[in-house]
């Protein structure tokens with residue numbers, strides 16, 4: 001999800017409630033805490049704006065994604081927006097924290113592509129000091145399990161600029177299958193970039209041994 005679903009203009013727009021036939025579940029009240037081997041994923045807090053602003057606004061993190069907020073206040077508004085969208089039942093955004101330290105070092109986002117979350121798109125950004133540490137893979141497995149088990153997703157898509165080597169490598173590593181290239185689909189710094197379209201299908205995920213079902217979920 002390189003094109004962030006959030007933009008500052010959305011602060012002024014009313015949030016559409018979820019379709020009527022969709023049952024409200026606990027995750028809409030508050031996201032569960034997802035505990036992995038080396039990471040804990042939890043609901044974003046407004047106080048996370050400081051660390052996220054420091055870690056997710058660097059050139060290396062933003063090179064292939066749509067621009068995140070540029071100020072702490074901008075991140076605070078983004079975080080408030082994530083809470084509204086979660087309550088509306090269309091989107092979930094987790095803070096990534098390293099086990100034993102509550103500082104937010106990144107985010108995982110999932111948004112529905114159709115009412116009821118049958119298919120969804122996910123995206124992620126992690127502060128570069130934590131790249132290559134296993135934080136991504138551990139957190140990604142938790143989010144994929146959450147999407148299939150809790151949100152009821154059956155197809156989880158991701159879009160990634162073809163030139164984003166780490167992004168493509170990370171998706172392949174987690175078992176996402178490249179299904180095609182969306183030519184000139186992502187406007188970045190005045191230039192249209194090609195994106196790889198990836199998907200993880202629930203049946204494939206389950207068949208591949210439900211990769212390390214390490215996720216434990218604590219609902220608060």
Ligand SMILES: CC(C)(COP(=O)(O)OP(=O)(O)OC[C@H]1O[C@@H](n2cnc3c(N)ncnc32)[C@H](O)[C@@H]1OP(=O)(O)O)[C@@H](O)C(=O)NCCC(=O)NCCS
Nearest residue numbers: 001061124125126131132133136159160165166167169170
């Ligand atoms: C995407 C992101 C979350 C992945 O986290 P990460 O810690 O860097 O990922 P990992 O190191 O676990 O996995 C990346 C894999 O890509 C590989 N890789 C790195 N550069 C690569 C390149 N140029 N080409 C192909 N593969 C590459 C790595 O070797 C690694 O695989 P390995 O562990 O088997 O060696 C992180 O890089 C990030 O936040 N990037 C900026 C935001 C972004 O681009 N988000 C993705 C949008 S789709």
